[in-house]
Amino acid sequence: MTTSPQTGAHAIARAIAAPAPARAKTAAASATLRRGQGFQHGGWFVAPFLLLFALFVIWPLLRGVYLSFTDANITGEGASFVGLDNYREALRDPLVWDSLGHSAYFTLLVVPCITVLAFLLAMLAHHIERGKWLWRLCFFAPFLLPSTVAGNLWQWLFNPGTGMVNHVFGLDTPWLTDTSYAMLAIVITTLWWTVGFSFLLYLAALQGIPGHLYEAARLDGANAWHRMVHITLPMLRSITGLVIALQILASLQVFDQAVVMMDFGPGPEESTRTFVQFTLEEGFTSYRVGYASAISVIFFVIIAAVALARMWLLRNREESAR
């Protein structure tokens, strides 16, 4: 998965581990009161999902942890137990740190840009009175492309001689073959491709701000700037938190567009090899499934830490709001 909201469903999912609202408590209370009214024995409802979930999520996770302590190859045969060797090697492997660094660098560039850009586009689309559907279509359409198509399109646009980017801006930049530009090119592609998703979230949030707030402010003589600073921005705080969390989780897992733009290679001087790409190379090119599993487990811990940090922040905010 990529940065596509990147966010594929999974990305969203990870970030939505927000604490259940107070409503859940009331629901639970009423469940205890009315138990025996047809709400018991619900196991069959969840059974089909749990079966798939166990087979394709829980089992691979456990298996990954197990494999990470072995020297298994791709066939999985003749693996022997090697204890913590894989983890020890991973911590000393410069490629692990390099690729983690590339994914982190990508994340650092993408997240603030996409958040600001999505907000600005949403403000624009929200405030133009005519043709709302047209703006929405234009800003969101790239998100509907497969990651690989977006990657190919921009690889073609960034092509130094035959591409339009250099031609239009009168540049002579070796976008995809120079270490100082390659990651930037991937970031620009990602912005174009995925900003539409965060844009829609901001647009929905903007439309959800009650109009009477603005009217009241206007009556009190607040100008456009004051209304923006004292109403719009505060009302968008929680959606901004969501957008940032989703983007961090998705961006750390960047893969698709980066490999496509670099012809499935590691980029100039191996400067764009992402963490996911490195894991897959270890597993499927070097056939070191045990080692790749250890790296995956480390990655899982990083992702989980980010997701838990968000939950913790949300809980703190809720408590302080009380």
Place this chain on the structure above:
Amino acid sequence: MTTKAWTPGQILLTFLGTAVSAVFLAPFAWGLFTSLKSETEAVEVPPHWLPEDWTGQAWKALFDSGNITNWFVNSLVVSVCVTSVVLLVSALAGYGFARTEFRGKGVLMGLVMAGLMISPAVLGVPLFTTVQQMGMVDTYWGMILPQCAPAAMVYILYKFFQGIPRELEEAAFIDGAGRWRVFFTIVLPLSRPSLAAVGIFTFIASWNNFLWPYMVTNNPDLMTMPNGIATVMNSYGIQWAQLMAGGLMAGLPLITVFVFFQRQIVAGVAHTGLAGQ
């Protein structure tokens, strides 16, 4: 309906919106025009937007190679299957968690929450060896089933079902309706917007999914659009005009659908995303 006034502010904003939209649409135009050039014209330096000789060569070559129609059908089969299974399974599970009591519910819900952090990008290699053990590499099953356990969708529907007033169901129970009947005739029809949101989001994600199909298929006949275009068409000396035509083939179905069902899709994506708040 009142006509909206062209105030100076609106004129300025509309102008700005048009300019930004042009930037967003330019890559599409570039792709489309490239696909209508000959391969030699496509790589001419310096580049020009419009083809000098408009030609359908690239599109014809694309279809003659035969793969693209296979990939299109595969994409359709996979996305339709994934979407149907996800809708059914996650609606059932969401309802089960929101409204029914059973042993170990708390623990299982915790597991689902943990599942939110797992994706093929994170656990690709062990997931692949699992699917390999099941003998499902290079099969439709192998592509479809691992995409069918989205904890996220269960969680979204779980939150939604919690918001439906219990009294509606209780009234039906008193009238003697069974639980399954209540679920299918009362709960599901009430949940249409949420189900649509989940379905739309799942379909987009699955149609565009690259990483998992890429890992699990080597057979070009079984590839989906994003995968086939990225691997087969990129593998031997890229034919840019053809590649752009293929990319448009992969992207246009969703964009066309979007033009017609914009309201629902926007609501669906926003709803699914906002569930994280």
